[in-house]
Structures are given as C-alpha cells and as structure tokens.
Amino acid sequence: MTLPQTFLWLGLFLFGRTAFAQSTRAVWLDELAIKSFSEGIPAVLGKTNAAGDSMRIGGSYYRHGVGVNSTSILAFWLDGHAKTFSALVGVDDQGQKNLPHVFYVIGDRNILFESRVMRRGDVAQPVSVDLTGIKRLGLLVRVVDEGLTKVYSNWADAQFVMLDNHQPKTIPNTDERYILTPSAPQTPRINSPGVVGATPHNPVLYTIAASGERPMSFAVNGLPAGLSLDAKTGIITGQVAKRGTYPVTLHAKNALGEATKMLKINIGDTISLTPPIGWNGWNSWARNIDQGKVMASADAMVRMGLSDHGWSYINIDDAWQGKRGGPFNAIQPNAKFPRFKEMVDYIHALGLKAGIYSTPMITSYAGYTGGSSDFADGHLTDSIVANKRAFRYVGNYRFETNDARQFAEWGIDYLKYDWRIEVPSAERMSAALKQSGRDIHYSISNSAPFASVTDWVRLTNSYRTGPDIRDSWNSLFVSAFTLDKWAPYGGPGHWNDPDMMIVGNVTTGSEIHPTRLTPDEQYSHVSLFSLLAAPLLIGCPIEQLDAFTLNLLTNDEVIAINQDPLGKSARLVQETDGIQVWLKPLEDGSYAVGLFNVGNFGKTPQSYFRWGDETATSFTFDFTKVHLKNRYALRDVWRQKNLGPYTGTFHTAIRHHGVVLLRMFPEK
Structure with a gap:
C-alpha cells in the first residue's frame, strides 16, 4: 500500500468511527417526572427543596436539582444507555439541624458513591460516577428521622449524561401476575361478617x-x-x-x-365490631371526584362481584365540599354533587354504605371548606379561597355539631376526619357523631401520635397509624410492617389503620397508573392488612379491576381472617434472616400465620431497591419458637388448599417480598 493509500484508508477509518460514534446529551434530574421515580413516602420536588422553596446547601443556591424529604428512594431503569451521573449533595439549609444524612448512588447492586455523613450547614459534596453498562440505578438518602418533619436534603445540579436519545425510565414491573385462588363455587356461600x-x-x-x-x-x-x-x-x-x-x-x-x-x-354502645371493608375515592380520582364517579363506583362494586364478598363502603374523600349553609349551617356539597341525598340513597339501595370526608381545619388539605372558621357564621373570604394552604389550622369557631347533624340527615355511614391530629378536635367530633342520631364509623387521619393511642381507642372507630401510603414496597413496609407496637390497642370498635390499599390502578403522587407493587408484594400487602385486622379500603377505580386484582380481593378465607369476630391483631413473633412471622389468634381457636420474606429491607443500602435478580428463600417454621403447640392441620389460605397435619415444623420456600399465608388448626 502506497503512502497516499495509507492516509486515505486511515481517513476513511477515522471518519467511519466518528460517523458511527454514539452521541450523548445531558438530562437534568428535575426535567424528569420525578415523582414517578420516587419510592419514598414524602413528596420529591424538582428545582426546589422538598418544601417548595429555594434549594440551598451550605449557603449556596442551586437552580437545578431535586429536593427530597426524610429517607428518599429514587429508582431508575437505564438499561445500559447512560454514561455518567453527577450532582452536588447535601442537607438543605431549611432542614433539621444536626440530623445525619448519608447519600448513595447504587448501580446493579454495587455502591458507586457513598457520601460522608452530612448535616445542615455542610458544604455540598460532589458526585460523579461512571454508569457504563448499568441497567438499574438507585439514588438513596438514608436518615433516621425518628418522626421529625422538615428533614430536607438535595440532589443539586443532578444530571445524567445519556447515550443517543435515551431517557431514564421507571423500573419495569413485569413479574408474572399469577393467580392463586380458585374461583368461588356456584353453590351459595355466605361471606358477610358473623357479628354486627x-x-x-x-x-x-x-x-x-x-x-x-x-x-x-x-x-x-x-x-x-x-x-x-x-x-x-x-x-x-x-x-x-x-x-x-x-x-x-x-x-x-x-x-x-x-x-x-x-x-x-x-x-349497645359499640359499632364497627369488624374492620370496615370497601372503597375510598382519593387514590382513584383525587380532586376530580364527582357524583357520577361515586355512583359508577357503587355500581361497579356490585357488578364486579366485590359486594358478594363483603365489600360494602363507598367513601368520598376530599373535594366534595362547597359553602356552609342549609338548615344546619353545615358544609354543603359543591356543584360536582348536585343531588347529594339522592346519591346516598342510591348507594344504600344497592346494600352498600356511604362515607364522607371532612376536617376540623378551616380548609381541607385539597383546599375545600373545613369544619371551623375565624368567623361566627363559618363563611370563607376571598383571601381564604385564594390562599387555602395558609388556613390549615383549627379556627376559633367550630361546627362539629352542625356538620354531624347534616351527615346523619344525608344518611352517611362513615366519616374520614383529616388533620394534624390532636385530642380536643377528635373529642368534639366524637361527641357530635354520637349525638347525631345515626351510627357513623369515625375514622381519624393521619399519623395519629402513638403517645395518645388510648385516646384514639376511646374516641374513634379507626385511627391512622402513619403517613399517607404510596404504591411502593418502602411505603408498604413503613405503613404496615412496623405496626407491632400498635397491635395491643386495636380491636372491635377501634381499629389500627395503616391507610388505604395500593392495588389496582392508583394515583398516589402521579397520574393514574398500575400499582408499582410486584405481584408478590401485593399478596403480602393483602395478607398483612388482613392479619392486622386493618380497614380494607381499596383506592383504585373499581371498574378498571383486572382478573389478577379481582382475584386478590375476593379470597373469602383471607377476608375472613380480617373480619374475624375476635378482632385481635397479629403480632410479629419472629424475625430471622429476612423472614418475618406474624401470628393472629382467631375466634375458633385456630391461628392465622403469615410468613413474609421482607428481604432484610432497610438494613443495607441495596435492600431499598428491586434489582430483578431476587430469588425465593427457604424457611423452616418452627412452631415451638413462637410458643405454639406441637401438632396442627395446616391450610394454604391463598390456594384454599389443605396441606395436611404437621408436627413441630413446616418447611417452605417464600418468594422475595412474598408471603405464605397459613391457617393452623390444633389437633388433639
């Protein structure tokens, strides 16, 4: 080859490499629909701190980034199409003082970055990691906040460098939606509770x-x-x-x-002898709820067959409220509910019960009329309407009696009362409902302080034990798997409430979408709520239920555990190598037992994320370790299948974040 030919070949080679080289582009984290990537409980916000204010770390202001609150989990599907991730991390200047935070970047189970322990006032620490070949990425902030609020931290100036035109996506939820429960027989079977x-x-x-x-x-x-x-x-x-x-x-x-x-x-004096079981509209329609959607949901409850299995409540959440008025000077429905009493009568004619939402605050969380005012007649001024968030407090004039009488007149069966819970407001509404002339299940929300649990038992029929639930394993774990300390207080007439259920299509924090819980996690979700004797309130559009979710919600043996007349909550009796054992005594002398593979969640940075390579765990359930007798007849509750007599132990495999739910009948 001559020298000119060599140069020509080299030029063509270099031109070809340039022509076929992958292009790159920067993607700011705050340009993504960041809420859909969050598996934490509090909201995440782009371009601001988690309070919606300016993002500042150590006195420096940042225009780009994502503000997070408390322990934060952001999960991304990159599928090998990312080159780098960079950011400046630190505690926001409005965050809690002296609370230690640690930031992690984790790719395909490997920790790519771990920050120093950071506190408010520290200068931001730079992050720069190579993402070549990484499929799944997790951004984690770990902080033990012990229930504190305003635990703000930031991923400032955070950006991916992506290859070609690829975008980070949410982690795919493509696990098989396997159905365990056989269809109900065509012969009659009565499924309603055995006590009322x-x-x-x-x-x-x-x-x-x-x-x-x-x-x-x-x-x-x-x-x-x-x-x-x-x-x-x-x-x-x-x-x-x-x-x-x-x-x-x-x-x-x-x-x-x-x-x-x-x-x-x-x-007698006690209502709600079993936990309420039904539907709540917030996670279906949020502020877009209206009379037509409520009546359609009631129709769907019957048409889809849920009512045949005991599902009975149709509960309207926030956003029904109009102005105060009428014969009781009570909250009246807004224009979206033109025939409110007619709607309630329609629900009752189907054999279902009707629920409503209110608050002792001047305005509700969604900005609608509340149960108090700073004016004697309870009206809202234009300034209140224009700045609703500023009036989330209990006003000087309160209207519990007015509103309770109106609820009773309409025929309401359930009240969700929502605010920053304190005893005096809870007590006033409790008295008003008891004097209303109608039995109305009284549910207070949210995050009832545990220190006042004896008051909640005395005053209410159910009380929210934690924050609003989200459709993520982290949220489910925090909401339900930590309730053992509440267990002794729940019972007939006063139930521990970990919030609505997160199955089906939901709107928790973003547009309506299929729940992000895997099928295994959904089986665990329904199992644990039933074992805890918690209210079962689905939050999905009923008419959109698919075969898997409908099967999940119509296993009468699972529901019977929840509705057992003894009303005892399960207790966490054993935790070994990522397996939790929850044990619930039942009225007939048998036990319901949940064997949950929680995968040591929260104990390592990697455990906060789903990596796609998780496997089942073998577990031997030793009866004596949880103080049970030696010999039992076991039944697989989800499969509705007898497993036979077992003496001393039961060995099984439990899928990752899955459950084996047993009924144990003592044998002589």
Whole structure:
C-alpha cells in the first residue's frame, strides 16, 4: 500500500468511527417526572427543596436539582444507555439541624458513591460516577428521622449524561401476575361478617353478602323486633330499641343448594365490631371526584362481584365540599354533587354504605371548606379561597355539631376526619357523631401520635397509624410492617389503620397508573392488612379491576381472617434472616400465620431497591419458637388448599417480598 493509500484508508477509518460514534446529551434530574421515580413516602420536588422553596446547601443556591424529604428512594431503569451521573449533595439549609444524612448512588447492586455523613450547614459534596453498562440505578438518602418533619436534603445540579436519545425510565414491573385462588363455587356461600353492632334506636343496614349463581333468595331466623329482611336482595334494615345480643341464622339459597351462617347482632354502645371493608375515592380520582364517579363506583362494586364478598363502603374523600349553609349551617356539597341525598340513597339501595370526608381545619388539605372558621357564621373570604394552604389550622369557631347533624340527615355511614391530629378536635367530633342520631364509623387521619393511642381507642372507630401510603414496597413496609407496637390497642370498635390499599390502578403522587407493587408484594400487602385486622379500603377505580386484582380481593378465607369476630391483631413473633412471622389468634381457636420474606429491607443500602435478580428463600417454621403447640392441620389460605397435619415444623420456600399465608388448626 502506497503512502497516499495509507492516509486515505486511515481517513476513511477515522471518519467511519466518528460517523458511527454514539452521541450523548445531558438530562437534568428535575426535567424528569420525578415523582414517578420516587419510592419514598414524602413528596420529591424538582428545582426546589422538598418544601417548595429555594434549594440551598451550605449557603449556596442551586437552580437545578431535586429536593427530597426524610429517607428518599429514587429508582431508575437505564438499561445500559447512560454514561455518567453527577450532582452536588447535601442537607438543605431549611432542614433539621444536626440530623445525619448519608447519600448513595447504587448501580446493579454495587455502591458507586457513598457520601460522608452530612448535616445542615455542610458544604455540598460532589458526585460523579461512571454508569457504563448499568441497567438499574438507585439514588438513596438514608436518615433516621425518628418522626421529625422538615428533614430536607438535595440532589443539586443532578444530571445524567445519556447515550443517543435515551431517557431514564421507571423500573419495569413485569413479574408474572399469577393467580392463586380458585374461583368461588356456584353453590351459595355466605361471606358477610358473623357479628354486627348498632346503637339502640339508630338505623341498621346489614347486607348478607353471598357468592354463587343468581338468582338467590335469602331468609333469616330470629331477627329481633324492629328489623326486616328483603328476601330478594338480602338487605336487613330497621332499628332495634332494646339492648342485647341477638343470635340469628342467615340463609342463602339458589338452584344449586343452600348455605347458612350464624350472625350475632349486638345492640349497645359499640359499632364497627369488624374492620370496615370497601372503597375510598382519593387514590382513584383525587380532586376530580364527582357524583357520577361515586355512583359508577357503587355500581361497579356490585357488578364486579366485590359486594358478594363483603365489600360494602363507598367513601368520598376530599373535594366534595362547597359553602356552609342549609338548615344546619353545615358544609354543603359543591356543584360536582348536585343531588347529594339522592346519591346516598342510591348507594344504600344497592346494600352498600356511604362515607364522607371532612376536617376540623378551616380548609381541607385539597383546599375545600373545613369544619371551623375565624368567623361566627363559618363563611370563607376571598383571601381564604385564594390562599387555602395558609388556613390549615383549627379556627376559633367550630361546627362539629352542625356538620354531624347534616351527615346523619344525608344518611352517611362513615366519616374520614383529616388533620394534624390532636385530642380536643377528635373529642368534639366524637361527641357530635354520637349525638347525631345515626351510627357513623369515625375514622381519624393521619399519623395519629402513638403517645395518645388510648385516646384514639376511646374516641374513634379507626385511627391512622402513619403517613399517607404510596404504591411502593418502602411505603408498604413503613405503613404496615412496623405496626407491632400498635397491635395491643386495636380491636372491635377501634381499629389500627395503616391507610388505604395500593392495588389496582392508583394515583398516589402521579397520574393514574398500575400499582408499582410486584405481584408478590401485593399478596403480602393483602395478607398483612388482613392479619392486622386493618380497614380494607381499596383506592383504585373499581371498574378498571383486572382478573389478577379481582382475584386478590375476593379470597373469602383471607377476608375472613380480617373480619374475624375476635378482632385481635397479629403480632410479629419472629424475625430471622429476612423472614418475618406474624401470628393472629382467631375466634375458633385456630391461628392465622403469615410468613413474609421482607428481604432484610432497610438494613443495607441495596435492600431499598428491586434489582430483578431476587430469588425465593427457604424457611423452616418452627412452631415451638413462637410458643405454639406441637401438632396442627395446616391450610394454604391463598390456594384454599389443605396441606395436611404437621408436627413441630413446616418447611417452605417464600418468594422475595412474598408471603405464605397459613391457617393452623390444633389437633388433639
């Protein structure tokens, strides 16, 4: 080859390399829909700190970045299409003083960056990591905040350098949506709770929930005076004057057979003898809720068959409220609810119950009329309407009695009362509801202080034990797997409430989307809520339920654990190598046991993220270690399958973040 030919070949080679080289571009973290990447509980915000204010670290201002609150988990799917990640990290100048934070960048299980221990006032620490070949990336801030608020920190000037036109995506949730529970038989099966409580002279609404082929007829032996049954619908209504416990026998009959079940009707001072089970509209529609959507949800509860398995509450959350007025000078519905009483009557005619939302604050969290005011007549001024966030406090004039009388007049069965919980407001509304002339389940929200738990037991029917739940394993873990200390206080008439359920399509923090919980995590979610005797309130559009989610919500043996008349919450009785054992005694002397593979969540930086290579764990459940007797007949509750007698131990494999849910019947 001549020298000119050599230069020509070299030029063509270099030109070809340049022509085929991958281009790169910078992507600011705050340009992404960052809330959809967050698996923490508090909100994350782009271009500001987590309070929505200027982002500052050690006195320096940053125009770009993401502000986070408390322990923060951001997970990204890069699939090998990223080159670098860089940022400046530190505690925001408005954050908690002297609280130590540590920042991590983790790629495909490897820690690529770990900051020094950082506190408010420290100068920002630079981050620069090579992401070549990385598929999954996690940005983690670990901080033990012990319930403190305003735990602000920042990923300032954070950006990816991406290859070509690729963008970071959310972690795919493509695990098989496997169905465990067999279909309910076409012969009748009664699924409603075996106990119900009502106050003397107050209206009763109890629906015999039964699955099986339709048409079906119903009968009841021993109904107390004042109650009557609609034999076609199974709806029991009326009122009972005399206190006491009335045992009755329920019957459901179709062309294939007949089912019976004993029911105790307790007329006294305690309602909500089993946890409420139903639907709440916030995680479905948020502020876009309206009368049509509520009535459609009630229709779907019946049409999809959920009501046949005991699901009964249709609860409206925030955003129904209009101005104060009417005969009671109470909160009236806004224009989205033009025929409120008609809507409630429609829900009741389906055999379902109706719930509503309010707050003792001047304005609700969504900015609507609340239960107090700084004006004697309770009106809202233009300045309040224009600056609603500034009026999230309890005003000088309070209207609990007015609003409770209006709720009772409409026929409301459930009140979610939402604010920064303190005893005086809780006590005033408790008294108002008891004097309203109607039994209304009283649920307070959110993050009830544990120090006042005996007050919540005394005053309410359920109380939120933590912050708003999000559809992530971290949020589920914090909301439910940490409730052992609350367990002794929950029971008939006063239930520990870890918030709504996060199955189906949800709107927790972003546009409506399928839950980010894996199928294994969803089985764990429903299992633990049932073991805890927690309220079961799904937060998804009912008409959008797919076959997997519907199957998840209609296993009558799981629901029966939740609705067990004994009303005991499960306790965490063992934790070994990432496996938790939760044990719940039941009324018939058997036990419900959940074996959960929590994967040592929170104990290492890597454990906060899902890496896609997780495997099942083998576990031997030793009965004696949790103080159980030696021999039991075991039943797999999700598969509704008898496993046979076991003596001493039971060995099984438990999928990552999954569960084995057992019913244990002692043998002689």
